[in-house]
Amino acid sequence: MKCINCGTDNKLKDRTANQGRCIKCNHPFAFEPTSMSKVKITDPFFAKAIADISANHTLFFTPKQLLYLLDNRIKSKSTSIFGLLFIYLFFNVWAPGFIGGFASFLFGANSFLTVSILFNICFVLYLYTKSTSKKTHIKPRQEYARCLQIIGGIILAVGIVASLIIYNSFSLFVIAVILGMLSIYWGTRQLGQTKFAQEFSFSQNDFQGWLNRWQKINGSILKILPFPREENTPATVNPDVTAYSFDRLVVCDSANIAQLLIANNFHFENNCAILSITGYPQSIFDTTMQMLRRNPDLKVYAVHDCNPRGISLVHNLRSNDSWFLNSEIAIIDIGLTPSQIIATKRGMFIQSSLDSAQVAKQLPQEIRQTLSAEELAWLESGKFVELESFSPQRLIKVLQKGIAGSRNLESDDSNLLLVGDTGNDMYVVQSFG
Missing domain, CATH: 3.40.1360.10 (Dna Topoisomerase Vi A Subunit; Chain: A, domain 2)
Structure with missing residues (x-):
């Protein structure tokens, strides 16, 4: 993490050895991302957010405007469809081969097929949950929805072929059709929703704690506005x-x-x-x-x-x-x-x-x-x-x-x-x- 004071890149071991300070200028870091649980932010990330919300320190802004900007940037990390598909295809082979291999000693040869079905159900449910999560940004939600459509098509094509040619199983055919169509339907429905409700990815108490710590270490933020004060005494006007x-x-x-x-x-x-x-x-x-x-x-x-x-x-x-x-x-x-x-x-x-x-x-x-x-x-x-x-x-x-x-x-x-x-x-x- 780079020091916002001198620009020196400090590795974790450097920050730890110097008690959370820059190894060059000894300026303390406000945040240590490795010790943060759900949301991880860095000093340069927070500094850039302040600069951007204030148009390079030229405009005043409210604390809540900064909160919204931080939430948007934390959420908007891109999700790769190709990455999701790679994970799906890899574990669709690995799970039946590895887990199904062990299970076959106890439950017979059908364990390979059972594990494959269970994995596909779990992965589709995972994608659906992510695509509907209010704590996920719109763009990643759309990526999860598109992946649901693609995987639904794969399940339909591979499942129908396998049920008719390899296993000759009507039950497998029904499962493949239902799961594949459900995956495509869920993905299509989610892609059609662009006005869904969202939630913040962190609490306002967390944000206030970050803001207090930042100002304690780096001084008051000049362009941030305080809560409006009521001044009941009439001002003298010419x-x-x-x-x-x-x-x-x-x-x-x-x-x-x-x-x-x-x-x-x-x-x-x-x-x-x-x-x-x-x-x-x-x-x-x-x-x-x-x-x-x-x-x-x-x-x-x-x-x-x-x-x-x-x-x-x-x-x-x-x-x-x-x-x-x-x-x-x-x-x-x-x-x-x-x-x-x-x-x-x-x-x-x-x-x-x-x-x-x-x-x-x-x-x-x-x-x-x-x-x-x-x-x-x-x-x-x-x-x-x-x-x-x-x-x-x-x-x-x-x-x-x-x-x-x-x-x-x-x-x-x-x-x-x-x-x-x-x-x-x-x-x-x-x-x-």
């Missing part, structure tokens, strides 16, 4: 500033995303105000809302997680007198929406929970009528996607694209879909980036 207003407002469903955009100067670069539905930043919330209400041509952009709470954001803006009750301003829903996730070909980190499913089933009718049957079914299945699963760079680009595309709401090129009645219009961006 009266000359409050005389003006904004043409645009970005409303987030969480203080984390609002803090992320503000920290990265999105409001300066795009001449807009940024607030969260929770009132962040509290110190200037009331003043900012007073300024915004002066502009009858204000455009509001909603950005939120794709979950029942996030989907309710636009409704809350329309129905809450602290926001825009009885107002005719245009509200543009940037996303995330279920329709954007269903339509996209990109792999998104989709999670699911019983709590989310229960809340989705209790959504008010005013919100349900703005969603299609497919979107409602997606939400009521418990699935959800968090904005923090995207990098800061991508979130900023998507939001900038949504603002740029809404300059002319009536244009065919705006990539917006009108939802609602005249005088209470809501526009939904059809694609998330």
Whole structure:
């Protein structure tokens, strides 16, 4: 493992002999992959993840964004179909020959065939389990699914020939057909699913431990954001500033995303105000809302997680007198929406929970009528996607694209879909980036 301080490659015996420090510069290593149980990470791996999530240390990011990136890179190790097929073919010969050879002394010559059948059943079940595992990345899952299809074809071809010509056994014929067709069916079904739910390959407690240890050894990460603090004391604002207003407002469903955009100067670069539905930043919330209400041509952009709470954001803006009750301003829903996730070909980190499913089933009718049957079914299945699963760079680009595309709401090129009645219009961006 290379030292991130001087670049010296330290072998395990070197790290052990020097008490976990670099043999050249004596800088301590934050991680020792050989002593980690399930997930193994190295210092260069963690350092590169920090550099990449921050766009080479130029953008602020949240801890959860780093968590998502680490999980994606740990999971995305490629799985070779040729490697799986080699293992399958090798052990399909070795297992009946070696294990079946010993078993034949006790159970007779049919032991070779029995071991072969059992091995094929176990291998197909192993591939199916891996292809459906929520802790496995999408691409490896697809590789396992393709391997299921190929091995299903091999089982069908070889099994049918062997049952008819070599063994003349109807029972073997039935087993080969059922196992082969089942393997092909499972593989085909899994390949057709690109929007399945996932789970993290490590716990958030593990991640927090890694983060704490990294910062203890290497110092604070300059671009990582702390948890947003509530500052209830109103900030002093120059009266000359409050005389003006904004043409645009970005409303987030969480203080984390609002803090992320503000920290990265999105409001300066795009001449807009940024607030969260929770009132962040509290110190200037009331003043900012007073300024915004002066502009009858204000455009509001909603950005939120794709979950029942996030989907309710636009409704809350329309129905809450602290926001825009009885107002005719245009509200543009940037996303995330279920329709954007269903339509996209990109792999998104989709999670699911019983709590989310229960809340989705209790959504008010005013919100349900703005969603299609497919979107409602997606939400009521418990699935959800968090904005923090995207990098800061991508979130900023998507939001900038949504603002740029809404300059002319009536244009065919705006990539917006009108939802609602005249005088209470809501526009939904059809694609998330």
